[in-house]
Amino acid sequence: MRANQTLSGNISVDNISTTSFILKSSTLISTINSENSAKEVNISLDSSSKWIVTEDSYVTTLTLENNDLSLIEDHGYTIYYNASANSWLNGQTITLSNGGTLTPIQ
Secondary structure, three states, X not given: OEEOOEEEOOEOOOOOOEEEEEEEOOEEEEXXXXXXXXXXEEEEEOOOOEEEEOOOEEXXXXXXXXXXXXXXXXXXXXXXXXXXXXXXXXXXXXXXXXXXXXXXXX
């Protein structure tokens, strides 16, 4: 868990690894798993955190406090998610505030 921090840099994960990010009052400026190579990637943001996306990203689970999509600054990039692990998204493709999308992995 990270609290009261700004974290930046691209996050790469190999196919045998799992990673989880739990942000509290923090900002993540990053792409996550852009090559879709990770075994599992989980990200959780509280209402005082923000993820500033710097490239298309792939996550297994995305947990946003109050399901608040405004916690993501997408900058036009796509975040791919595992539909079965994110029932709150109902398998939908959702257009985010800056023209990017949150879309299920095909």
